[in-house]
Amino acid sequence: MEKDEFTLQIEERPHYLYVQTSGIRSRDTVKAITAQVFTCALEKHFSKILIDVRELNGLFGVKDIYFLVTDLLRDLRGKGVDQVAIIDVRRSMYTGWVLEPVAQSRGFNFRVFAEYDSAVKWLNV
16 A cells, blocks of 8 residues: 555544545555554544545445454454544445444444534534
């Protein structure tokens, strides 16, 4: 993976960690982003994360989502991050967000939103 395939900005907000990323959406970049974000949240003791991925370009299909949830996130469950809100644009032909039911069925408290305000409201901050 090239060093500049994505950018990541992490900001500490009063009750959650706010993350904004842009670049190429691929398994490698999602893996790197996930590792950096969760490491930062755990080091800084944030249990809530809001991740804005609207500026990531590229396809991330159903198989990629299963990879994310079953392989990447598996070891992070129960480590201190309790709630993750993701802001994204709908990139699928499916009517719902595929990530939500896949993550929730594996015990992760993830929700996907199209707008910032809805995501913050769900985080109850």
